[in-house]
Amino acid sequence: MSADSRIEAITRRIVERSKPTREAYLDRVRSQISKGVHRSVLSCGNLAHGFAVCSPGDKTALSGDQVPNLGMITAYNDMLSAHQPFETYPALIRKAAHEAGGVAQVAGGVPAMCDGVTQGQPGMELSLFSRDVIAMAAGIGLSHNMFDAAVFLGVCDKIVPGLVIAALTFGHLPSIFIPAGPMTSGLPNDEKSRIRQLYAEGKVGRAELLEAESKSYHGPGTCTFYGTANSNQMLMEIMGFHMPGSSFINPNTPLRDALTREAAKRALAITALGNEFTPAGEMIDERSIVNGVVGLHATGGSTNHTLHLVAMARAAGIQLTWQDISDLSDIIPLLARVYPNGLADVNHFHAAGGMGFLIKQLLKAGYLHDDVRTVFGQGLAAYTIDPKLGEDGNVVRQPSPEESADPKVLARIEAPFQPNGGLKMLTGNLGKAVIKISAVKPERHVVEAPAIVFHDQQELQDAFKAGKLDRDFIAVVRFQGPKSNGMPELHRLTPPLGVLQDRGYKVALVTDGRMSGASGKVPAAIHVTPEAVDGGAIAKIKDGDIVRLDAIAGTLEVLVDAAEFAARTPAAPDLSHNEFGLGRELFAPLRRVAGAADMGASVLY
Ligand SMILES: O=C(O)[C@H](O)[C@@H](O)[C@H](O)[C@H](O)COP(=O)(O)O
Numbered sequence: 124m125s126a127d128s129r130i131e132a133i134t135r136r137i138v139e140r141s142k143p144t145r146e147a148y149l150d151r152v153r154s155q156i157s158k159g160v161h162r163s164v165l166s167c168g169n170l171a172h173g174f175a176v177c178s179p180g181d182k183t184a185l186s187g188d189q190v191p192n193l194g195m196i197t198a199y200n201d202m203l204s205a206h207q208p209f210e211t212y213p214a215l216i217r218k219a220a221h222e223a224g225g226v227a228q229v230a231g232g233v234p235a236m237c238d239g240v241t242q243g244q245p246g247m248e249l250s251l252f253s254r255d256v257i258a259m260a261a262g263i264g265l266s267h268n269m270f271d272a273a274v275f276l277g278v279c280d281k282i283v284p285g286l287v288i289a290a291l292t293f294g295h296l297p298s299i300f301i302p303a304g305p306m307t308s309g310l311p312n313d314e315k316s317r318i319r320q321l322y323a324e325g326k327v328g329r330a331e332l333l334e335a336e337s338k339s340y341h342g343p344g345t346c347t348f349y350g351t352a353n354s355n356q357m358l359m360e361i362m363g364f365h366m367p368g369s370s371f372i373n374p375n376t377p378l379r380d381a382l383t384r385e386a387a388k389r390a391l392a393i394t395a396l397g398n399e400f401t402p403a404g405e406m407i408d409e410r411s412i413v414n415g416v417v418g419l420h421a422t423g424g425s426t427n428h429t430l431h432l433v434a435m436a437r438a439a440g441i442q443l444t445w446q447d448i449s450d451l452s453d454i455i456p457l458l459a460r461v462y463p464n465g466l467a468d469v470n471h472f473h474a475a476g477g478m479g480f481l482i483k484q485l486l487k488a489g490y491l492h493d494d495v496r497t498v499f500g501q502g503l504a505a506y507t508i509d510p511k512l513g514e515d516g517n518v519v520r521q522p523s524p525e526e527s528a529d530p531k532v533l534a535r536i537e538a539p540f541q542p543n544g545g546l547k548m549l550t551g552n553l554g555k556a557v558i559k560i561s562a563v564k565p566e567r568h569v570v571e572a573p574a575i576v577f578h579d580q581q582e583l584q585d586a587f588k589a590g591k592l593d594r595d596f597i598a599v600v601r602f603q604g605p606k607s608n609g610m611p612e613l614h615r616l617t618p619p620l621g622v623l624q625d626r627g628y629k630v631a632l633v634t635d636g637r638m639s640g641a642s643g644k645v646p647a648a649i650h651v652t653p654e655a656v657d658g659g660a661i662a663k664i665k666d667g668d669i670v671r672l673d674a675i676a677g678t679l680e681v682l683v684d685a686a687e688f689a690a691r692t693p694a695a696p697d698l699s700h701n702e703f704g705l706g707r708e709l710f711a712p713l714r715r716v717a718g719a720a721d722m723g724a725s726v727l728y
């Protein structure tokens with residue numbers, strides 16, 4: 124079934140816009156493919172180093188060019204609950220590779236930051252740049268050129284986007300993403316947020332807050348809210364980088380391990396040595412990217428993907444814009460109510476039918492390109508399944524049901540929760556911005572109020588604690604862009620602004636920084652571009668200026684006489700405090716070259 128004509132039209136305009144860069148990219152990929160099995164270009168010395176620690180059997184296998192070798196890129200560490208399960212994956216994957224007649228080696232590791240640990244801390248100023256550092260680190264591993272396919276072990280916020288950039292940079296190789304799955308459900312996310320707001324008001328102490336947080340984040344696996352990490356899993360599934368049904372199976376379960384083994388064997392089956400060669404650079408095309416954006420809107424996914432999807436697409440020569448994302452939002456309905464867009468968590472989402480049901484609904488309406496290549500073969504319809512553990516310990520896939528097992532969490536296409544995806548681009552005399560309203564009540568989609576300007580999130584929190592913010596206002600938090608301080612998430616603003624909103628005040632946030640994928644209830648115009656330090660108009664806003672954020676009209680305006688505003692001198696605060704400390708001095712070169720948010724805020728292109 125062909126896609127809806129509006130989806131086709133947007134896809135066509137992306138294809139047209141991307142033609143020069145996409146064709147140049149594909150030429151590079153095909154040139155690399157034409158060189159044949161990559162180990163064959165290595166010298167004997169190179170090869171001997173490459174398999175020095177292998178068994179005699181593997182050395183024999185790798186000495187020739189008939190046995191496929193799988194390169195693993197792992198983001199294992201104990202900081203991310205979502206990545207901790209990867210500690211045991213290399214051994215599992217090596218064993219599965221041998222069972223399939225291949226070899227598997229860890230090509231390299233990549234760094235991974237837990238945004239939950241660094242949230243509100245100086246480390247968060249390295250977070251966005253870590254995406255591109257991860258892409259470079261993965262490139263270092265794959266540059267050994269020993270491999271016929273790659274598997275990527277990563278889940279969280281900047282890690283999957285960075286790994287996708289690497290996978291597409293090495294687009295001549297087939298690549299499969301292997302997740303570790305969500306944490307089992309703990310304290311409900313809305314209850315955690317309620318305790319946070321009580322703490323912000325001084326009504327509970329640190330002991331109660333730590334108890335609530337620890338009951339929420341309690342074990343291995345991805346945090347269960349629908350933030351950037353779980354948006355990543357949705358994207359990898361709907362873009363065809365996952366084996367069908369991989370996204371939301373809990374860690375350390377037989378089905379999880381069966382999916383991991385299966386992915387390793389599939390990666391070896393789709394190399395150039397077999398008859399289903401599926402290089403990532405050809406598998407992912409403009410239709411795959413559009414499918415990813417559609418999934419983002421249908422699930423109320425993280426705003427961080429208005430940065431990451433643009434950067435990921437560029438790695439394959441595809442030019443995705445915020446206008447594309449905004450226009451698709453007008454078409455795609457919201458089908459999932461997962462925190463912060465609802466009370467459920469990703470385990471409930473999966474139990475209600477999960478990705479298989481979601482994809483089935485979107486395909487039924489023609490909102491997805493079905494005729495795409497995936498690591499599993501041709502066509503997205505193969506992903507409308509429910510994964511189960513078979514008698515033999517392998518994965519079996521049953522067709523997804525026609526009905527949602529929980530219509531309050533996962534809706535049918537005929538009865539969506541909202542008619543659109545709620546991720547809009549705003550334009551006006553402050554430049555461009557992005558707003559996600561799928562978690563914002565309709566009466567708050569337009570906010571017009573006096574500005575109060577802050578130069579970091581701690582200033583706002585201090586003003587709140589001092590009782591200075593009990594009024595209608597728009598918080599303008601600026602000098603938070605990529606060139607300023609690395610564009611940290613300002614998620615610690617959510618509790619105080621949420622308290623003020625619950626007290627009945629009209630509040631909103633305007634910032635050239637980012638929010639967490641878990642942020643939601645307060646209207647926020649984020650990623651304002653140009654950023655303050657880059658000549659952005661946001662640097663000229665003064666306390667008391669009337670600012671209007673209109674998510675319905677798609678506008679972001681400061682209501683000041685244009686001539687008077689233009690004549691203002693931009694603020695130029697002292698930013699030296701974010702140039703040193705906790706590694707920020709190492710990232711000064713990246714701040715200098717960082718691109719604009721609407722181009723992916725990348726240091727790579
Ligand atoms: O984009 C995201 O999804 C966030 O970066 C998330 O990964 C991070 O952990 C947040 O901090 C939410 O968690 P907390 O509400 O516990 O901070």
Ligand code: SF4
Pocket residue numbers: 203204205206236237238239240279280344345346350352
């Ligand atoms: S979802 Fe966020 S907080 Fe949870 S493990 Fe991943 S990065 Fe850390």
